[in-house]
Amino acid sequence: xTWTISxxxxxxxxxxxxxxxxxxxxxxxTGWVANGLEGVLIKINASEQQALDFQQYILLNAxxxxxxxxxxxxxxxxESFFDTFSxxxxxxxxxxxxxLTPDVGICADCRAEIHDPANRRYRYAFTxxxxxxxxxxxLTGLPYDRxxxxxxxxxxxxxxxxxxxDPANRRYFAQTNSCQDCGIQLRLVAGSxxxxxxxxxxxxxxxxxxxxxxxxRQLKQPVQQPVQQVIAAWQQxxxxxxxxxxxxxxxCDATQAEAVATLRQRKQRPTKPxxxxxxxLETLTADAEVSQLEAExxxxxxxxxVLLDVKEFPLSGFNRPGIAPGLHKIGAMLPNAPLFELLxxxxxxxxxxxxxxxxxxPLIFEDETAxxxxxxxxxxxxxxxxxxxxxxxxxxxAMQPSGQSVILRRARGLAPAFxxxxxxxxxxxxxxxxxxxxSTFALAHLGNINVSQYLGDLADxxxxxxxxxxLGHLLGLFxxxxxIIIGDLHPGYFTTQLGQSLAEKWKVPFVQxxxxxxxxxxxxxxxxxxxxxxxxxxxxxDGTGLGDDKQIWGGEFFIYKGQKADRGxxxxxxxxxxxxxPLLLGDKMPREPRLSAFAACYGIAEADEWLQxxxxxxxxxxxxxxxxxxxxxxxxxGRIFDAVASLLGLADKVSYEGEAALLLEDLARGHYKQFGFxxxxxxxxxxxxxxxxxxxxxxxxxxxxxxxxNARKEKACIAATFHFSLVKxxxxxxxxxxxxxxxxSGGVFQNSLLLEMIEQxxxxxxxxxxxxxxxxxxxxxxxxxxxxxxxxxxxxxxHSPHSSSLIPDHAxxxxxxxxxxxxxxxxSNSR
Numbered sequence: 001x002t003w004t005i006s007x008x009x010x011x012x013x014x015x016x017x018x019x020x021x022x023x024x025x026x027x028x029x030t031g032w033v034a035n036g037l038e039g040v041l042i043k044i045n046a047s048e049q050q051a052l053d054f055q056q057y058i059l060l061n062a063x064x065x066x067x068x069x070x071x072x073x074x075x076x077x078x079e080s081f082f083d084t085f086s087x088x089x090x091x092x093x094x095x096x097x098x099x100l101t102p103d104v105g106i107c108a109d110c111r112a113e114i115h116d117p118a119n120r121r122y123r124y125a126f127t128x129x130x131x132x133x134x135x136x137x138x139l140t141g142l143p144y145d146r147x148x149x150x151x152x153x154x155x156x157x158x159x160x161x162x163x164x165x166d167p168a169n170r171r172y173f174a175q176t177n178s179c180q181d182c183g184i185q186l187r188l189v190a191g192s193x194x195x196x197x198x199x200x201x202x203x204x205x206x207x208x209x210x211x212x213x214x215x216x217r218q219l220k221q222p223v224q225q226p227v228q229q230v231i232a233a234w235q236q237x238x239x240x241x242x243x244x245x246x247x248x249x250x251x252c253d254a255t256q257a258e259a260v261a262t263l264r265q266r267k268q269r270p271t272k273p274x275x276x277x278x279x280x281l282e283t284l285t286a287d288a289e290v291s292q293l294e295a296e297x298x299x300x301x302x303x304x305x306v307l308l309d310v311k312e313f314p315l316s317g318f319n320r321p322g323i324a325p326g327l328h329k330i331g332a333m334l335p336n337a338p339l340f341e342l343l344x345x346x347x348x349x350x351x352x353x354x355x356x357x358x359x360x361x362p363l364i365f366e367d368e369t370a371x372x373x374x375x376x377x378x379x380x381x382x383x384x385x386x387x388x389x390x391x392x393x394x395x396x397x398a399m400q401p402s403g404q405s406v407i408l409r410r411a412r413g414l415a416p417a418f419x420x421x422x423x424x425x426x427x428x429x430x431x432x433x434x435x436x437x438x439s440t441f442a443l444a445h446l447g448n449i450n451v452s453q454y455l456g457d458l459a460d461x462x463x464x465x466x467x468x469x470x471l472g473h474l475l476g477l478f479x480x481x482x483x484i485i486i487g488d489l490h491p492g493y494f495t496t497q498l499g500q501s502l503a504e505k506w507k508v509p510f511v512q513x514x515x516x517x518x519x520x521x522x523x524x525x526x527x528x529x530x531x532x533x534x535x536x537x538x539x540x541x542d543g544t545g546l547g548d549d550k551q552i553w554g555g556e557f558f559i560y561k562g563q564k565a566d567r568g569x570x571x572x573x574x575x576x577x578x579x580x581x582p583l584l585l586g587d588k589m590p591r592e593p594r595l596s597a598f599a600a601c602y603g604i605a606e607a608d609e610w611l612q613x614x615x616x617x618x619x620x621x622x623x624x625x626x627x628x629x630x631x632x633x634x635x636x637x638g639r640i641f642d643a644v645a646s647l648l649g650l651a652d653k654v655s656y657e658g659e660a661a662l663l664l665e666d667l668a669r670g671h672y673k674q675f676g677f678x679x680x681x682x683x684x685x686x687x688x689x690x691x692x693x694x695x696x697x698x699x700x701x702x703x704x705x706x707x708x709x710n711a712r713k714e715k716a717c718i719a720a721t722f723h724f725s726l727v728k729x730x731x732x733x734x735x736x737x738x739x740x741x742x743x744x745s746g747g748v749f750q751n752s753l754l755l756e757m758i759e760q761x762x763x764x765x766x767x768x769x770x771x772x773x774x775x776x777x778x779x780x781x782x783x784x785x786x787x788x789x790x791x792x793x794x795x796x797x798x799h800s801p802h803s804s805s806l807i808p809d810h811a812x813x814x815x816x817x818x819x820x821x822x823x824x825x826x827x828s829n830s831r
Contacts, residue, residue, distance in 0.1 A: 001042070001046070001047065001048070001051075001075060001079070002031075002045055002075070002078070002079050002080050002081075003044050003045075003046055003048075003051035003073060003074070003075055003076060003077075003509065004041070004042070004043055004073070004074055004076045005041070005042040005043075005044070005051070005054070005055050005058070005071065005072070005073045005117075006038060006039065006040070006041055006042075006072045007039050007040040007041075007042070007058065007068055007070065007071050007072075007096065008039040008068070008069050008070045008071070008097060008099075008114035009063075009066065009067050009068040009069035009070070009098070009099050009184065009419065010066060010067040010068075010069075010098075010099040010101050010417050010419060011039045011040045011062075011066050011067075011068065011099075011573040012035050012039070012040070012098060012143060012144035013096065013104075013135040013144045013175065013220070014063045014065040014066040014101055014104075014130075014131065014688055015063045015065075015129075015130030015131045015170075015174075016040050016062065016063060016066055016578070016657060017033050017035065017040065017060075017087050017692065018087070018130055018167070018170075018172045018173055019044060019061075019062065019063050019087060020033040020040070020058060021033060021086070021087055021167055022167070023054070023057060023061075023171070024044065024054070024085040024185055025085055025167075026250035027050070028145060029044045029045065029046055029050070029054065029085055029499055030044065030045045030081075030083060030084055030085050031043045031045055031085050032082065032085065032086050032087065032317060033081045033086075033087055033088065034086040034087065034089065034090055034091055034093035035083075035090040035091070035143040035144060035145065035335035036090065036092075036093075036094070036143060037091070037092060037093070037094045037096045037097060037098065037142055037143055038094065038096075038097040038098060039097065039098045041091065042058075043076060043082075044082075044085075045081060045082055048075075050781055051073060051643055052073065055071060055073050055782075058071075059071055060551055063131060064131075064301070065101070065104055065131060065301050066417050067099065067417070068100070069424075069448075070424070074219060078808040081321065081736040085250040087172075087173055087317065090143045090145050091143070092122075092142075093145065095446060095478075095479055096142045096143075096446075096477065096479065097446045097447070097448065098142070098143070098448075098601065099417035099419055099450075100135075100136050100139065100416055100417050100446060100450065100477070101135040101136065101417075102135060102136050102302070102412070102413050102414055102415060102417070103135050103136055103137050103145065103245050103246065103338070103392070103412050103413055103783065104131065104132045104134070104135060104301045104302075104413070104818065105132060105301050105302065105303030105336040105413065106127075106128075106132050106303075106335065106336065106337055106338055106341055107129065107131050107132035108131075108142075109129065109170065110127045110128060110129055110132055110133075110338065111338075113127055114127050114341060114342060115336050115345065115722040117248065119175045120179060120180075121179055121180070121191075123342060124179055124183065124191075124338065125178045125184075125186060125227070125337075125338050125339040125342055125384075125434070126183055126184040126338060126339070126384070126386070127179075128174065128177065128178075128337045128735055129170050129171050129174050129176040129177075130170060130171060130172065130173065130339075131594075132301070132531065133174075133176045134150075134176060134391055136246050136385075136392070136415070136416065136650045136823070137245050137246050137388055137389060137390050137392060137412070138150035138151065138386070138388070138389050138390075138476070139389060139390065139392075140152075140389055141477065142469070142477055142478075143177065145175060146175045146176075146645075147177060148386070149176070149389075150386055150387045151175065151176055151386070153485055154182060154183060154184065154386070155162045155182060156177060156178065156182055157179065157181045157182035159179065159181070160177050160178060160179055160181075160182055163665055164177050164558060165175060167679060171708075176422075178307075184384050184386045185385050186226040186227075186339075186382065186383075186384050187226070187382075187383050187384060187385070187759075188229055188230075188372060188380060188381070188382055188383075188384075188817065189351070189375075189380070189381040189383060190379065190380050190381070201455065203776045205507035206691075207478040210721070212539045214432060216734060217393065220736065223425040225698060226347065226382055227339075227342050227343055228346070228769060229348050229380070230242070230343060230380065230382055231343065233261075233379060233380050234252060234347060234351065235252045235253065236252070236617045237252070237253065237258055237259040237262075237264060238252065238259070238380060239251070239252050239259065239263050239266065239377060239378045239379050239380075239457075240252065240379065240380045240381070240382060241356050241370060241374045241378035241380070241381040241382070242339070242340075242343075242379055242382045243367070243370070243381075243382065243383045243388070244336075244337060244339075244340070245336060245385055245392070245412060246363070246365065246388060246390070246391055246392030246394070246411070246412045247355065247356055247363040247364060247365040247388060247391045247392065247393070248355075248357075248363070248364045248365065248370050248374060248381075249353045249354065249356050250260065250263060250267060250352070250353075250354050250355070250356050250374070250377060250378060250614065251277075251352055251353050251354075252351060252352050252624070253349065253351060254274075254276050254316070254318040254319060254323060254330075254349070254350040254351050254352050255318050255319060255349055255350070255351075255437055256318045256319065257317060257319040257321075257322055258318045259352075260274070260322035260323060260324055260352060260538065261378075262748055263352060263354070264637035266376070266377040266455070267354070267357075267358060267359060267377055268358055268359045269325075269354075269359045269655075269656075270655040271325045271654075271655045271656065271659065272359070272656035272659070273323065273324040273325070273327060273329075273331060273387035273718040274289065274322075274323050274324070274330070274331075274352045274353075274831065275305045275328070275331040275332070275333060275354055275356045275394065275396075276318065276323065276330060276332050276333075276338060276350045276351065276352060276353060276645075277332070277333050277334070277335060277349065277350065277351050277353040277354070278332055278333070278334060278343060278344070279335070279344040279345055279349070279350075280334065280344075280345075280659055281295060281298065281299065281334065283316065283348070283349075283350065284298070284308075284332055284334070284350075286311075286314070286315035286316060287310065287311060287314035287315060287316050287318065287330070287332075287350070288308035288309060288311060288314070288330060288332060289308060289309040289310075289311060290308060293305075293399050293400065293403055293405075294306050296309060297397060297399065297405065298332070298334050299334065300413075301413065302395055302412075302413030302414050303333060303334060303335075303336035303392050304395035304396060304397050304412075304413060305331045305332065305333045305334065305393065305395065305396040305397070305413070305415055306331070306332060306333065306396075306397060306398065306399065307329050307330070307331055307396070307397070307398040307408070307752070308329060308330055308331075309328060309329055310324075310329060310330055314487065316349055316350055318350050323352065326663055327662060327663070327666050328666055328669070328670070329666075331396060332350075332776060333353070333394065333609055336412075336413070339382075339384075340731050351728075354392075355393055355394075356370065356374055357373075358377070359656075360375075360457065360460055361460060361463070362391070362456050362460070362463045362466040363391050363392075363393050363528060364391075364464050364821050365388040365391035366387075367383055367387075368390070369682065370383065371383075374761060377532060377787055387590060387674040389473070390453075390473060391407060391466065391470075392412040392415065392453045393408055393411040393412060393453070393454055394409075394412055395407070395410055395411045395412055395413050395414045395415075395534045396408040396409040397409075398750075398752050399757055400752065400756060400759065401756060401759075402759050404755075404759075404770060404772075405772075406750065406752065406755065406770070406775075406776070407771065407773070407774060407775045408438075408621035408750055408775055408777070409454045409654075409775065409779070410451070410453065410454055410773075410774060410775055410779055411454045412453070412614075412656060413454075413677070414773075415451065415452060415453035415454075416450040416451060416452050416453060416474065417448075417449075417450055418442075418449040418450065418451045418773060418774070418783065419524075419773075419774050420494055420528070422475050423528070424447040424448075425444045425447050425448060425449050425790070426444070426447075426512065426795050427446060427447050428444065428483055428484065428795045428798050429443075429444065429445045429446070429480050429481060429482050429483050429686065429759070430443075430444040430482060430484045430786055430789065430790075430795060430810050431443055431444075431457040431471075431480075431482040431484070431485050431486070431502075432444075432485075432486040432487070432783070432785035432786040432789070433485065433487045433488075433495035433496075433499045433782060433785075434484065434488070434495055434778070434781045434782030434785070435488050435490075435493065435495065435518075435545070435778040435781040435782075436458050436459065436488075436490070436493045436495065436778075437457045437458070437459075437527060437543075437657070437778050438454060438456075438457065438777050438778040438779045439454075439455045439456060439457065439458050439463070439467055439495065439778070439779075439782075440452045440779045440780075440781070440782045440783075441455075441467070441470075441473070441495075441782045442452070442455060442783045442785070442786045443453045443469055443474055443478070443480060444786055445478050445480045445484075445564025445654035447476075448721040449783070449786070450474060451477075451774065451779075451780075451782060452471070452474065452782075453782050454641075454775075454822070455467050455470060456500050458493070458494040458495065459494075464494050464780060467494075467495075467498075468498075479507070482502075482506065483508055483795075483798045484508055484509050484510075484511060484789070484794065484795060484798055485499045485502055485503045485506075485508060485510050485511070485787065486499070486507070486510075486512075486513060486786060486788075486789050486794075487500075487510065487511075487512055487513070488512065488513065488515055488545075488546070488781070488785070489512050489513070489514050489515065489546045489548075490515070490519075490545075492548040496512070498584075507817075508770065509794075509798070510749055511789050511794050512783045513784070513788045513789060514545070514546070515544075515545025515546060515553070515781065516540040516542070516547070516548065516554075516556045516558070516746070517548075517551050517558070517572050517784075517788055518538045518560050518780075518781045518784030518787075518788055519538075519542070519545075519745040519746050519780065519788060520538035520540055520560070520743065520745060520783045520784070521572075521784040521785075521787040521788035521791060522745060522781070522783050522784030522787060523538070523744065523745040523770070523771055523776075523780070523784075524536065524538070524560060524743060524770070524775060525783070525784070525787035525790075525791075526771055526773060526774060526780075526783075527743065527769040527772070528774060529741070529743060530560075530563075530787075530791050531561050531563065531767060532563065532741065533563055533564075534739075534740065534741055535559055535560060535561050535562050535737075535739050535741070535771075536559070536560045536562070536739065536741040536742070536743050537557065537558070537559060537575075537639070537733065537734050537739040537741065537742045538556070538557065538558035538559070538560060538572065538742070538743050538744075538745070539556075539557060539730055539742060539743070539744045539745075539746075540557075540558065540744075540745050540746045541555055541556070541637035541638070541744075541746040541747075541748035541749065541779070542554050542636070542637070542638055542658075542746035542747040542748055542778070543590060543636055543638030544634070544638070544745055546635060548574075550634060551580060551632065551633045551634065551635070552583050552633070552635070552636060553577065553634070553635050553636070553697065553730075553744070554578075554634060554635055554636025554637055554638055554746075555578030555635040555636060555637040555640065555698075556574060556577050556579050556635065557574070557575050557577060557733055558572040558574055558575060559572070559573045559575045559737060560572055561573070570792075571788075571791055571792055575694060575698065575733075575737060576693070576695070576696065576733055577635045577694075578633060578635040578636075578637060578640065578693040578696045578697065578698050579635065579695055579696060579697055579698035579699060579700075580633035580635055580698075581599045581600045581602065581633065581634060581635075581639075581698055581699070582599045582602065582626065582629070582630040582632070582633060582634075583599070583630065583632045583633060583634040583639075584598070584599050584623070584626050584629040585626075590639070590641065590642070590657065591653065591654060592652065592653050592654075593642035593643065593645050593646035593651050593652060593653070593654060593660040594611070594614040594615070594652040594653070595623075596639040596640070596642040596643035596645045597610075597611060597614070597642070597643040597644075597646035597647050598611055598614075598623060599627060599639075599643070600639070600643040600698060600699075600702050601621070601643070601647075601702050601706065603627075603699070604699065604702060604703055605705055606703075606706050606707070606710060607647075607702070607706045609710075610647055610706065610709055610745060614646065614652050620715060626824045627773060635698075637726075637746075637748050638661070638747060638748055640698065640701070641660065641664055641748065642654075642660045642661065643702070644664055644705065644718075644719070644722050645661065645663055645664040646660065647702075647705060647706070647709065648667065648709075648715045648718060648719060650664060650667065651663055652664040654820055658708035658747070661748075661751065664719050664722075665719075665723075665751050665752070665753045665754070666721040667715065667716050668716065668722070668723045668753055669721040670716055671714075671717055671719065671751050672720055672753070675720075683721055683724070684712040684721060684724050684725040684728050685700075685701050685704045685705065685721060685722065685725040686725075686733055687700060687701055687725060688728045688729065688733075689737075693736055696729065701725070703723070705718060706742075708721075711727065714774050720764075723751075723753060723754055724756055724757065724764075726754065727757045727758050727761050727762065728761070730742065730758065730762065731761065731762050731765065731766070734762075734766055740766055740767060740769055741767045741769065742766050742767070743768075743769040743770075744758070744768070744769070744770055744776070745770075745771065745776050745780065745784075746776060746777070747776065747777040748776075749771075749776040750775070751775055752772065755770070788796065
């Protein structure tokens with residue numbers, strides 16, 4: 001009898017077909033396996049029990065990077081008989097239903113090969129196999145086969161073809177297979193003037209137009225091979241731009257203070273911490289405390305940056321003040337690709353590995369752009385001729401003592417698929433465009449959800465173009481035509497304006513969701529709490545978001561009443577918030593924590609002693625008049641953190657978002673490391689006024705802080721008490737409403753100390769829920785917008801066309817025009 005088994009999920013580009021082939025041969029089954037637009041399709045001749053057993057084996061033993069969402073088995077009406085079991089040509093009929101596989105870090109087998117002199121891939125910088133290598137970053141179409149990747153124009157040599165066709169070889173049907181004879185070529189490019197020490201022995205020709213700052217030169221015959229040349233450059237203090245998996249990285253020797261300072265100056269990044277890449281785990285553990293869970297994350301297929309506590313005396317001697325000014329944590333990663341594995345193994349020291357761009361601009365991923373824009377920053381550029389299709393920053397996460405991971409940036413290795421086993425989205429194609437900062441978009445299509453990689457802050461025009469490029473690419477891959485578009489309430493956001501424009505062009509509804517309700521909906525949906533029969537308290541703390549009352553929210557408490565809630569009405573009740581204080585000077589306030597301190601303490605006479613020295617005489621006189629005339633108010637806990645940091649003398653002006661809060665967290669952590677978390681209950685700031693239980697006393701909080709400053713209490717103790725008081729306030733609000741489930745979202749919950757204290761003090765009495773696959777910051781807004789619209793019934797009455805062919809191609813402009821240009825770029829620049 002013939003049986004058909006279908007497997008859906010993240011099942012392409014993970015070695016699934018070779019895995020199925022081997023399993024079938026072990027059981028003497030005949031038939032075939034193929035990729036299709038719905039995932040993996042299997043046909044076998046077998047008895048019913050054999051077929052069921054085979055399906056069960058596949059589900060229980062799938063490749064470790066596979067994530068299966070659903071599987072079905074059925075007898076095949078068209079009875080077929082097969083002589084052997086084979087991997088069949090991919091099926092391209094129908095509409096794409098599969099989850100996209102993210103890029104996968106170098107596996108142990110490939111790592112061993114590139115260091116083995118007897119192996120034919122010895123020191124080949126682009127070694128991959130069926131279970132590792134680039135995936136999403138090189139994907140131009142579906143299903144996942146070589147013709148639909150940036151590897152299309154690289155024709156395999158005889159030896160690689162033999163591996164590809166050999167069922168016993170681990171490169172059997174490896175779509176990225178290549179070697180030194182047929183594969184990707186490194187190229188070294190230098191800026192001018194080339195440092196004298198680097199120029200020795202090099203001949204060059206001009207390949208770019210000269211300018212008053214630099215001339216691009218291709219190094220025709222460097223004395224050493226590119227890898228050795230880069231190492232020599234690092235040793236001499238040079239800045240080297242290197243083309244990675246998702247874009248260019250700017251690198252230098254992390255132990256050379258002058259090199260680190262030069263990179264900061266050229267990149268225009270005064271104080272924001274740099275990430276570092278280490279040769280191996282052993283070298284890293286000599287510099288930082290690395291738990292077993294953190295080590296597992298560092299060595300996982302995603303190969304993210306992980307935040308780690310620095311040891312008192314780091315053995316490598318990295319330039320700690322230059323790498324992470326004022327902080328006791330570093331962001332570290334291990335080599336995620338063979339090229340970096342070779343470089344770091346030979347260099348034997350950590351390097352700075354930061355995004356290849358000028359601060360606030362998007363990551364550079366195109367070769368021509370890199371040569372034009374990075375040559376003013378980098379002394380050398382190490383590039384290659386495999387195009388990057390989808391740019392992605394490195395993912396960043398932190399581990400909590402409880403074992404919970406907190407994703408701070410979701411990108412390479414994690415995006416774009418969002419998978420909840422056993423859960424399927426409504427069969428309506430919906431596009432949610434997210435917020436302004438830490439932008440992402442979410443595309444729900446044919447029951448699946450994709451949440452894009454982190455795309456940056458959309459105040460920048462280049463980032464807006466990048467956002468549209470990635471959006472056009474995913475719409476093109478899935479042939480998706482949204483039946484509804486969802487955006488933020490704020491009329492000034494780029495995503496709001498884009499959503500309105502696309503909705504009008506495509507003649508579909510445009511629904512707007514309040515920012516903090518989207519946060520709450522995201523954490524509820526991620527933890528499957530919309531099905532809860534009990535109410536859930538949402539604690540949503542962040543920097544900014546336009547509220548229903550046209551004020552700027554950011555310190556909110558909501559109640560979701562559970563399944564009893566009326567889905568046709570407002571499902572979230574705003575049951576409390578921090579007291580409003582003036583929002584001064586718009587976007588200047590987040591950049592100057594002193595303004596937050598001034599606004600939060602306005603009217604507290606005792607605060608002037610601490611505030612006035614932060615301003616010039618002219619500023620002080622001018623700012624005294626502002627609060628009385630400012631009609632825009634805020635409840636933002638993010639700005640409250642800024643205000644406390646300023647009062648404690650940590651930061652009056654900052655160069656990157658969250659800097660003041662990081663310094664405040666670091667100061668408080670130092671206190672708790674010395675004294676532990678067992679803070680007396682009487683040492684907390686009281687925020688709740690019994691007469692106004694829904695309004696937290698912002699002014700009351702700052703009066704207590706000013707009192708402690710005037711009493712000359714240690715500032716580290718004040719920072720610790722502030723954190724402790726926030727935690728206790730969450731418990732008080734939950735008790736007040738008699739709610740046992742608490743869900744937290746918003747950028748404030750990136751604070752690892754705050755999360756640790758919440759778990760320490762509230763776990764015994766409450767069920768706590770945090771984000772697991774998404775970041776607590778605004779990256780989750782797009783997913784939350786979709787979840788809110790789904791929960792409130794906005795999608796129920798819609799008909800969803802599943803194919804973009806149902807409307808004219810020009811209706812996608814400018815989005816699909818970006819995708820078309822991208823494909824032409826890939827195919828014309830691969831060789």
